[in-house]
Amino acid sequence: MIEIVFIYDKYIMLQQWLHSHAKKENEQWIKLYLEMPYFNEHRIKKIKKYIKNNNIEKLRKITGNNDITIKEMETILEETNKILDSFIFKINEKYTINNTQKRLEDEWNKNKEFVNNFFKEVIHEELTIKQTCHIVNPNFVRGGRSIHKDIPNSAIVGFVEEWENYNTVYLVHEMLHSILGLAMVNHAIMQLIADNELRIRLNKYGKYFEEVGYKCLKCNIGHGLLRPFEKIIYPYFIKFIKNKDVNIKDFIETMENNKEVKKLKEVYNKMDAQSFNTISVIMNRNLELTVEEALQKAGQQTNSI
Numbered sequence: 293m294i295e296i297v298f299i300y301d302k303y304i305m306l307q308q309w310l311h312s313h314a315k316k317e318n319e320q321w322i323k324l325y326l327e328m329p330y331f332n333e334h335r336i337k338k339i340k341k342y343i344k345n346n347n348i349e350k351l352r353k354i355t356g357n358n359d360i361t362i363k364e365m366e367t368i369l370e371e372t373n374k375i376l377d378s379f380i381f382k383i384n385e386k387y388t389i390n391n392t393q394k395r396l397e398d399e400w401n402k403n404k405e406f407v408n409n410f411f412k413e414v415i416h417e418e419l420t421i422k423q424t425c426h427i428v429n430p431n432f433v434r435g436g437r438s439i440h441k442d443i444p445n446s447a448i449v450g451f452v453e454e455w456e457n458y459n460t461v462y463l464v465h466e467m468l469h470s471i472l473g474l475a476m477v478n479h480a481i482m483q484l485i486a487d488n489e490l491r492i493r494l495n496k497y498g499k500y501f502e503e504v505g506y507k508c509l510k511c512n513i514g515h516g517l518l519r520p521f522e523k524i525i526y527p528y529f530i531k532f533i534k535n536k537d538v539n540i541k542d543f544i545e546t547m548e549n550n551k552e553v554k555k556l557k558e559v560y561n562k563m564d565a566q567s568f569n570t571i572s573v574i575m576n577r578n579l580e581l582t583v584e585e586a587l588q589k590a591g592q593q594t595n596s597i
């Protein structure tokens with residue numbers, strides 16, 4: 293069963309706020325802090341203990357910084373404490389717990405049974421995971437980020453809802469990162485599962501890759517950069533849903549070895565992210581286009597795919 297635990301952790305909120313708003317070049321302590329993994333309250337306690345015991349080795353290990361000094365870490369804690377104690381942060385804290393957290397929990401409780409059944413039907417297996425979602429206020433900070441790498445089975449969430457059941461879809465999307473990681477093909481398949489198939493089944497209407505939203509008539513769905521991969525994988529995914537004999541791991545492996553996917557990966561590896569994004573933007577504007585046509589439009593070598 294998929295279990296989601298909702299937590300407000302001020303340190304996660306603050307670190308994400310710095311990621312969203314602070315400029316790395318601003319101050320040395322911000323720069324250092326942003327290069328570190330995400331710290332929740334539990335890990336901050338450990339850091340304080342290492343400072344107290346003058347344990348530089350453990351401090352360097354937990355911060356992932358082999359040069360950091362006790363003095364520098366003390367400065368980071370002092371500066372962050374000033375922000376955590378500020379009036380505006382406290383107000384934000386209240387709003388996050390009373391409003392955002394409540395909204396997400398209510399929607400998840402309403403849909404969790406549906407989601408658990410969805411996985412049995414669509415990927416032919418039951419998922420077992422306990423995922424921790426750290427809540428942030430979406431009016432203040434960007435939510436929607438897996439921090440599984442830093443804190444296992446964890447994500448930062450708090451969304452500006454663009455269409456119906458948006459929260460559920462992205463809670464599931466972030467949860468899938470804990471299971472399937474961040475690799476390109478896995479990510480594209482995750483988007484087909486959560487952002488598209490789950491969204492359409494939950495809402496009982498809708499199309500792949502676009503949605504009629506609260507503020508836009510044709511909202512693009514998910515990370516646009518993945519669209520070329522999604523478009524190639526999509527017809528195979530529809531067949532996979534119907535074929536109960538194939539499991540998700542085997543399906544991912546088959547797609548990794550798919551000729552068209554391999555060629556697209558080569559194109560992706562040769563290009564910088566911005567140029568590849570141009571192809572995604574072209575495809576998002578015209579969802580009927582094939583990857584080859586989009587490449588042609590982008591002025592790329594069509595024979596490379």
Ligand SMILES: [Zn+2]
Nearest residue numbers: 465469479515
């Ligand atoms: Zn993602």
